[in-house]
Amino acid sequence: MEEEGIKSALELAMERVSKLPELSAEEIAEQREKEYRPLGEAIGHRYLEGILAVGELAPEAGRHEGDSGRIVRRGLVGCLSGAIELEKPAAAERALAGLVALAGKGDDGAAASDWGRLLGEYEERRAALAEEQAAGARLRLAALGISGSAVVPVMERDEGYRTALAALRREFEPALERLRSRLRREAETAG
Amino acid sequence: MKVFDRFHVYLWNGRDNNCNSCLFAGVLPGGKHVLVDPGHFVTPAMGESALERLLAGIRRDGLDPSAIGLVILTHGHPDHVEGAVDLARLGAKVALHREDGELFRRMGGEADLYLQDGTLELDGEFRLDVLHSPGHSPGHITLYWPERKVLVAGDCVFYRSTGRTDFPGGDAGQLRRSIERMAALDVEELLCGHPYGHSGFIRGREEVRENFRIILTYL
Numbered sequence A: 001m002e003e004e005g006i007k008s009a010l011e012l013a014m015e016r017v018s019k020l021p022e023l024s025a026e027e028i029a030e031q032r033e034k035e036y037r038p039l040g041e042a043i044g045h046r047y048l049e050g051i052l053a054v055g056e057l058a059p060e061a062g063r064h065e066g067d068s069g070r071i072v073r074r075g076l077v078g079c080l081s082g083a084i085e086l087e088k089p090a091a092a093e094r095a096l097a098g099l100v101a102l103a104g105k106g107d108d109g110a111a112a113s114d115w116g117r118l119l120g121e122y123e124e125r126r127a128a129l130a131e132e133q134a135a136g137a138r139l140r141l142a143a144l145g146i147s148g149s150a151v152v153p154v155m156e157r158d159e160g161y162r163t164a165l166a167a168l169r170r171e172f173e174p175a176l177e178r179l180r181s182r183l184r185r186e187a188e189t190a191g
Numbered sequence B: 001m002k003v004f005d006r007f008h009v010y011l012w013n014g015r016d017n018n019c020n021s022c023l024f025a026g027v028l029p030g031g032k033h034v035l036v037d038p039g040h041f042v043t044p045a046m047g048e049s050a051l052e053r054l055l056a057g058i059r060r061d062g063l064d065p066s067a068i069g070l071v072i073l074t075h076g077h078p079d080h081v082e083g084a085v086d087l088a089r090l091g092a093k094v095a096l097h098r099e100d101g102e103l104f105r106r107m108g109g110e111a112d113l114y115l116q117d118g119t120l121e122l123d124g125e126f127r128l129d130v131l132h133s134p135g136h137s138p139g140h141i142t143l144y145w146p147e148r149k150v151l152v153a154g155d156c157v158f159y160r161s162t163g164r165t166d167f168p169g170g171d172a173g174q175l176r177r178s179i180e181r182m183a184a185l186d187v188e189e190l191l192c193g194h195p196y197g198h199s200g201f202i203r204g205r206e207e208v209r210e211n212f213r214i215i216l217t218y219l
């Protein structure tokens, strides 16, 4: 028959696989990480966008078992902890609630109060900074002949303000990272 | 067209839609000018060179368009702000209300300063009152020059009519309150945002009063 001379698709695939170099344990782990971590991150994004409810996080992550399940959960937890940012408090609070739920705690008052304290301090310092820098920006506008009670400097475009704000964020980062890593640890191990 | 010392108006007379503009001459340090609402760069439907016409009008008045130091936008709609993007590239600062800042950003512009309800002092001696006048857009402002009783009304009022409130952020109740506030001012020269059914430049205290009376009766 003619077909004898033609390799089946399965045969071709098997040949290709047999030609692949053998992977080390480390490389296999890396590949699994690449494959499963994005699945967990996607669950996190769907939750942050409001598509998933907080109660759906654990069941969604739990659809994968064993090693791959652990990687999916790590991806999810990483995505949520990364969303804890002082500049986006609404998303941060949603992420925090998700992490607390994943840790199996109905209500983690300590985490919420640590977050609230950090955010409060940061916003207070940022407002003071904006006020301080606005005075300089007003002087620069006045030098162009533009002044008066109607004038509001655009602080987002002010180089001095942006530099000072970046420094303020760096100052808060260690405390924020301590909070993130504690939540991460508890949410990963509870799985 | 020079109306009187320091105040020039440029009334749109093309066939396509574009806004009226005005200029406060030599009110910034170094004799620089303030331009209000440069309008379209090129009109969208008929491709008329709107900004080029405006700048030619300014030159005809013996003024140098490169000496425009500040552009004030009454609001963020494209038919008022598009030309500001080009003027900013030539070094002019751009000001509008924060609440219309996003509309301007969508046109590729960035405000250098925001204006809110209050007094704008230029070069320490020229004073304009800025009125936050929402309704047509959330961040609409009007400018009042008390010394010469000039009101630059943008798209709040036109000759015998008012600006639309069906655009995003529009609000008929707010527009009415904004117009009532304007109508209470002592105005002798009223520059409207568009030449609808009239040049849009209403002159004389009685004419201005009559226009507000008719508008508020039917609003």
Ligand SMILES: [Zn+2]
Pocket (backbone or CB within 6 Å): B075, B077, B136, B155
């Ligand atoms: Zn408009």
